[in-house]
Amino acid sequence: MSSQPRIAIDAMGGDEGVRVMMAGVALARRRHEGLRFTLFGDEARIKSALVNHPNLRAASEIVHAPDVVDAGDKPSVAIRKKTSSMSMAIAAVKAGDCGAAVSSGNTGALMAMAKLALRTMKGVDRPALAAMLPTLGDNDVVMLDLGANTECDARNLVQFAVMGAAYARIALDLERPRVRLMNIGTEEMKGTEEIRDAAAILRAATSLPLSFDGFTEGDKIGRGDVDVIVSDGFSGNVALKTAEGTARFVTDLLRTAFTSSIRSKLGFLISKPAMHLLRHHLDPNNHNGAVFLGLNGVVVKSHGSANDKGVANAVHVAARLLEEDITRRIAADMHGIEGLTAPASRMELPAK
Amino acid sequence: MSSQPRIAIDAMGGDEGVRVMMAGVALARRRHEGLRFTLFGDEARIKSALVNHPNLRAASEIVHAPDVVDAGDKPSVAIRKKTSSMSMAIAAVKAGDCGAAVSSGNTGALMAMAKLALRTMKGVDRPALAAMLPTLGDNDVVMLDLGANTECDARNLVQFAVMGAAYARIALDLERPRVRLMNIGTEEMKGTEEIRDAAAILRAATSLPLSFDGFTEGDKIGRGDVDVIVSDGFSGNVALKTAEGTARFVTDLLRTAFTSSIRSKLGFLISKPAMHLLRHHLDPNNHNGAVFLGLNGVVVKSHGSANDKGVANAVHVAARLLEEDITRRIAADMHGIEGLTAPASRMELPAK
Numbered sequence: 001m002s003s004q005p006r007i008a009i010d011a012m013g014g015d016e017g018v019r020v021m022m023a024g025v026a027l028a029r030r031r032h033e034g035l036r037f038t039l040f041g042d043e044a045r046i047k048s049a050l051v052n053h054p055n056l057r058a059a060s061e062i063v064h065a066p067d068v069v070d071a072g073d074k075p076s077v078a079i080r081k082k083t084s085s086m087s088m089a090i091a092a093v094k095a096g097d098c099g100a101a102v103s104s105g106n107t108g109a110l111m112a113m114a115k116l117a118l119r120t121m122k123g124v125d126r127p128a129l130a131a132m133l134p135t136l137g138d139n140d141v142v143m144l145d146l147g148a149n150t151e152c153d154a155r156n157l158v159q160f161a162v163m164g165a166a167y168a169r170i171a172l173d174l175e176r177p178r179v180r181l182m183n184i185g186t187e188e189m190k191g192t193e194e195i196r197d198a199a200a201i202l203r204a205a206t207s208l209p210l211s212f213d214g215f216t217e218g219d220k221i222g223r224g225d226v227d228v229i230v231s232d233g234f235s236g237n238v239a240l241k242t243a244e245g246t247a248r249f250v251t252d253l254l255r256t257a258f259t260s261s262i263r264s265k266l267g268f269l270i271s272k273p274a275m276h277l278l279r280h281h282l283d284p285n286n287h288n289g290a291v292f293l294g295l296n297g298v299v300v301k302s303h304g305s306a307n308d309k310g311v312a313n314a315v316h317v318a319a320r321l322l323e324e325d326i327t328r329r330i331a332a333d334m335h336g337i338e339g340l341t342a343p344a345s346r347m348e349l350p351a352k
Numbered sequence: 353m354s355s356q357p358r359i360a361i362d363a364m365g366g367d368e369g370v371r372v373m374m375a376g377v378a379l380a381r382r383r384h385e386g387l388r389f390t391l392f393g394d395e396a397r398i399k400s401a402l403v404n405h406p407n408l409r410a411a412s413e414i415v416h417a418p419d420v421v422d423a424g425d426k427p428s429v430a431i432r433k434k435t436s437s438m439s440m441a442i443a444a445v446k447a448g449d450c451g452a453a454v455s456s457g458n459t460g461a462l463m464a465m466a467k468l469a470l471r472t473m474k475g476v477d478r479p480a481l482a483a484m485l486p487t488l489g490d491n492d493v494v495m496l497d498l499g500a501n502t503e504c505d506a507r508n509l510v511q512f513a514v515m516g517a518a519y520a521r522i523a524l525d526l527e528r529p530r531v532r533l534m535n536i537g538t539e540e541m542k543g544t545e546e547i548r549d550a551a552a553i554l555r556a557a558t559s560l561p562l563s564f565d566g567f568t569e570g571d572k573i574g575r576g577d578v579d580v581i582v583s584d585g586f587s588g589n590v591a592l593k594t595a596e597g598t599a600r601f602v603t604d605l606l607r608t609a610f611t612s613s614i615r616s617k618l619g620f621l622i623s624k625p626a627m628h629l630l631r632h633h634l635d636p637n638n639h640n641g642a643v644f645l646g647l648n649g650v651v652v653k654s655h656g657s658a659n660d661k662g663v664a665n666a667v668h669v670a671a672r673l674l675e676e677d678i679t680r681r682i683a684a685d686m687h688g689i690e691g692l693t694a695p696a697s698r699m700e701l702p703a704k
Binding site: 257272 | 488499502503534536543544569570571572573574575583585586587589590591592593594595596597598599600601602603604605606609610612613615616618619620621622623624625627630633634
C-alpha cells in the first residue's frame with residue numbers, strides 16, 4: 001500500500017449511475033483530506049462525471065474497466081467477469097494498491113468476489129456482513145450477520161461478536177461496546193443450542209474489549225441500550241428487512257392518513273418540519289454502508305439506490321475502518337477467544 | 353361437547369386482571385349470540401366482575417380455580433399447577449366440555465400445557481403459533497410459526513403452510529390463500545436446504561387449497577400481496593418482534609418530532625384525526641389473538657396487555673375457528689401432502 005490511504009471505487013455499480021457515485025465520493029473526500037482514490041469503470045463516463053468535481057479528480061487515478069457486473073448476475077457468473085469494475089476494485093485491494101473497496105453493485109457478487117480474492121483473515125472462520133441501524137438512543141447500533149451465512153454455529157457467532165465490537169469501537173468511538181445475541185427471549189435457556197453455547201463462551205471471555213450483556217429480542221433493536229447485536233445471517237437479514245419494511249409501512253400509512261382530509265392536509269403542512277425530522281432520522285442514506293468483516297481487506301457495500309450523501313457515508317465508513325486498521329484490530333482480539341469453547345455442562349441442557 | 357359451542361376462558365391471566373377479561377368476553381359474546389362460556393378462576397372476583405355484564409353471566413358457567421400461573425413461572429413449574437385457571441381451562445378442552453380455550457397468561461406455560469394435554473393432531477408433527485399482522489392491502493396476513501419451534505425441517509414448514517392456509521381460509525374468508533415461505537431472497541437457490549425443500553414440496557402439492565407463490569422477505573410482510581407467511585419459529589419470532597419494535601420506534605420518533613416546537617404541536621392538534629387513524633391501524637388490540645395450530649383443540653393466546661377490545665378479538669378468533677372446525681379442516685388438508693417429499697434432485701444443490 002502507498003503511504004497515503006487509498007480506496008478503490010467501483011464507479012459502475014448502483015442504480016443511480018456514475019454521476020451519483022462520483023458526487024458521493026467527492027463529498028466524502030472533503031471529510032478525509034488525505035485520502036486518495038482509484039476509480040474503476042468506464043473511463044469516458046467517469047471523466048465526464050468528474051468535470052464537476054475537480055478536487056476529487058486531483059485526488060484520483062482512473063482505471064478503465066471494460067466490463068460491468070449486472071444486478072441480475074449470479075455470483076458464479078459475476079466472478080468470471082475479471083475485467084468488471086467490481087472485480088478490478090477488489091483485485092486492487094488484494095494487490096495492496098488500495099486498502100479498501102466500495103461498491104454499490106450486486107451484493108451476492110461482491111460478497112463472493114471479496115471472499116474469493118481477499119480470503120478470510122487468520123483466526124476467522126467466516127466473514128460477516130455488518131451495518132448500522134438507527135436507535136432512540138445517542139448511538140446507532142451495529143448489527144451482524146445480515147445475510148452472508150444462512151447457518152451459524154456457536155464459534156461463528158462468537159467471532160461475529162468480536163468483529164462487530166471492533167467495528168463499534170471504531171465507528172461509534174466506544175471503549176467497551178455492549179454486545180448482545182439476538183434470541184427469542186432473554187432467559188438463559190431460550191433459543192438454539194448454538195446461541196446458548198455462544199453466550200457461554202462470551203460470558204467466559206472477560207478479557208475481550210467488549211461487555212457481553214446476554215440476549216436481546218427483535219423489538220429491542222432500536223432501543224439504544226446495546227451497541228452490537230449478533231445473529232446468524234438468516235435471522236439478521238429477516239430482522240433488517242422487517243425493520244426497513246415496517247418503517248416504510250408506517251410512513252406510508254402516515255402519508256395516507258395525512259391526505260385523508262383537508263384538515264389533515266393542513267396539519268401536515270404545518271407540521272412539515274416535524275415530518276422532515278422524522279424522514280431525516282429514517283433516511284437509509286444516513287446509515288448507508290454495509291461492511292464485510294473478517295476479510296484481509298476492507299470491503300464496503302453501498303446501497304444500490306443510495307444518493308450522493310449515501311455514497312459519501314459508505315466511503316466514510318471505509319475510510320474510518322482503513323485509518324483505524326480494523327483488520328489488525330480484529331486479529332488482535334481473536335487471540336482473546338482462542339481455545340475458548342462452551343463449557344461441557346451446557347451440552348446437557350435440553351435442546352429447546 | 354354440548355350442542356352449543358362453548359369456550360373455556362382463563363379469567364386470571366393477563367396484566368389487566370379479571371375485570372378486563374370479563375369485559376372483553378362480554379364484548380365478544382355480542383358478536384356470537386349462540387356461544388357459551390366456562391370461566392375458570394377466582395370465583396368471587398369473577399362474580400364481582402360479571403355484575404356489569406348480565407348477558408355474559410347468563411351465558412356462562414363459573415368454575416373456581418384456586419391456583420394461578422404466574423408470568424414468571426417456567427413451563428416446567430406451570431404444568432404442575434393442576435388447579436390453576438389455565439390448566440383447568442385446557443383440561444376442559446381435553447375433556448370435550450369446551451371446544452376452545454382462551455388465555456392471556458404466560459405464553460410458554462400455555463404452549464407447554466396445551467401440547468401436553470391436547471396432544472398434536474394426527475398428521476401434524478409439531479404445532480405452530482400463528483397470528484395476524486396488518487398490511488397496506490385489504491386483508492391482514494397470517495404469520496407462523498412465531499416461536500413454538502426454534503428449528504424446523506422441510507416437513508414442518510410444509511405442515512405450517514397447510515395449517516396457516518386453513519386458518520386464513522376461515523379468518524380471512526379466502527378460498528385459496530396465497531402462501532409464501534420467508535427467506536432472505538426470492539431466487540430459487542436462496543436460503544437453507546430446509547426452505548428450498550419445503551418450496552419444492554409445496555410447488556408439487558397442487559391439489560392443496562392454497563396457492564404457493566414462492567419466497568418472500570422481511571420487508572414485504574406488510575405489502576398485502578400474500579395471505580400466509582411461513583417460517584421457522586426463530587426467524588418468525590424475530591420478524592414479529594422487529595415489526596412491533598419498529599412500529600413503536602417510528603411512532604416514538606413521531607411523538608418527539610411533533611412536540612419539538614410550538615408549530616409542530618399545533619400541526620399535531622390539527623392532524624389529530626389522521627394520527628388517530630394511524631394509531632387505530634397499528635393498535636395491537638385489533639390483531640390480538642395468537643392461535644396454536646395443530647393441536648386436538650383450539651387454543652388462543654391473548655396478549656397480556658390487551659384491553660377489553662383486544663380480549664374480545666381473541667375470543668372472536670377462537671369462536672370462528674371453533675365454528676368452522678379448523679381441526680377437522682387441517683386433518684383433511686394434511687391428506688393432500690401425505691407421501692410428498694422433496695425431489696431427490698434438489699439434494700444436489702449446494703447448501704448455501
